[in-house]
């Protein structure tokens with residue numbers, strides 16, 4: 001790339017060499033991007049990313065599983081006993097101390113109220129029914145803590161969907177949701 | 189070896205005309221006819237030919253299956269059943285393809301074991317070895333994505349668990365997974381891209397195989413003694429000697445393959461994959477195909493956190509590491525002696541390694557709990573210790589047995605019934621140099 005004529009000055013060829021090379025690199029990088037970006041979730045997948053669910057028929061102790069973004073979402077109207085059990089757990093006993101609740105700030109603690117639908121709606125638990133280990137679907141009202149049990153590699157969750165035992169690292173995630181009326185939940 | 193001057197002699201007019209324009213026949217002749225191979229190759233050296241054949245079997249059956257298969261979540265499962273019931277010989281083609289994948293892995297594992305036993309990875313064959321590991325990785329990716337195509341329960345949940353590995357990486361894990369899936373869960377976008385890649389990767393394998401064979405023909409083959417070729421008497425011509433030997437081994441291999449295809453075509457599969465994928469119901473017991481089981485056992489063996497690495501990430505790293513370590517093998521083995529035949533301690537540890545790998549596979553199919561987990565942890569420890577501790581140390585402290593002076597000497601010593609213990613007799617035999 002250095003001068004190749006006798007004077008040692010850069011030549012016009014040197015300039016063209018560098019300019020073409022640079023344009024080539026930038027051009028190639030730009031051309032590659034669409035090929036990579038097409039892999040990302042497409043517009044139709046993103047568009048289907050919010051649903052409304054009527055939960056009027058759910059008595060305490062009943063659950064509903066709905067599909068949201070291709071994944072199951074557990075909606076459970078918890079019994080008083082389940083709420084009491086979850087409340088009785090000391091935060092120090094939790095494997096994952098964070099609420100993992102998309103409706104709260106990232107640092108929120110995994111107390112029962114912060115896992116549930118909040119003040120006044122504490123009986124409602126809405127969470128993505130996907131084991132945080134490798135993605136299997138846990139079975140409801142099973143396992144050592146009366147919450148959920150994942151049969152794939154043996155993870156036990158409690159009645160607030162918090163991981164208590166087994167290989168899963170995190171509490172099951174609570175998605176963004178809100179009550180649009182007394183009986184309708186909007187997820188996403 | 190490729191430096192030897194060519195012995196190709198075109199006889200026909202067309203042959204001569206072509207030879208001075210595109211010497212394809214000359215290349216073929218020099219590579220597969222007159223090419224010199226060590227005279228003492230045994231049947232462990234036939235798996236290369238068997239693998240080449242299996243690649244062709246997979247390509248041919250795959251391309252015709254693709255004429256009847258439809259990659260869409262609504263109809264994929266039924267299109268495979270349509271292949272099985274309606275398409276002429278569809279059942280045969282699909283069983284050949286599904287069992288072919290298994291037999292491909294049987295052959296590749298034996299091929300790798302051969303390389304480890306005879307020290308084929310040592311200088312100057314490091315690049316040849318690394319290309320082999322690249323082929324293994326591509327095969328794994330291809331087989332994994334192929335298994336998703338029939339869209340059964342194992343297809344779906346296997347894909348979920350394996351793409352779930354990537355969520356173990358902190359921060360960017362989730363994004364990587366969504367990129368692979370094209371969504372938030374395994375779905376139509378996933379099936380389509382896996383189909384596209386499942387079609388592409390075998391051709392990339394074919395490309396890397398060409399490089400692999402090229403590298404082989406630059407360095408020449410090893411042989412059971414591990415001694416390099418020194419003279420012409422050490423070698424025989426590829427054709428007919430190696431060709432016939434490969435042919436016989438391939439035929440026997442195909443017989444066993446046919447036995448599976450015709451008499452027990454579903455033995456290696458999983459019954460749950462005949463149930464259509466259901467994204468809301470996980471099967472009670474997810475097991476990968478048998479050829480992934482040892483790695484699956486390693487993944488699940490890590491149930492504890494190490495510092496900032498939690499058990500999930502640790503498992504994923506151990507699993508990827510168990511293959512990555514193969515790349516380093518040429519530099520981890522410090523012994524100057526190639527073949528296990530002359531390394532009594534290495535020979536022992538090699539067979540322990542094989543037994544351990546099979547044991548890991550067995551554990552991979554068991555539930556991950558109780559003693560199984562403990563055993564898997566011990567086995568995983570041995571797997572890594574073999575590469576990272578035993579191999580480097582053994583090369584420094586082991587006293588190898590006396591090596592013969594040449595392949596010819598070793599062969600003649602064996603033929604005189606002395607198994608190499610009478611070097612005097614061999615030395616007296618004709619060692620015509622050049």
Ligand code: HEM
Pocket residue numbers: 243246247248249250251252253254257268282285286288289292327330331332334335336337338386387390391393457
């Ligand atoms: C390295 C070579 C290959 C391997 C290891 C491989 C492996 C597999 C496996 C394990 C399956 C699932 C079989 C089942 O359980 O039904 C599969 C399915 C399939 N493969 Fe391949 N494959 C290879 C090459 C190809 C090629 C070159 C094509 C051609 C385009 C192809 C097309 C298909 C199709 C259409 C299916 C779905 C039909 C079915 O499930 O039987 N494969 N492959």
Ligand code: FES
Pocket residue numbers: 131132133134135136150151152153154155166167168
């Ligand atoms: S996926 Fe649930 S325990 Fe592994």
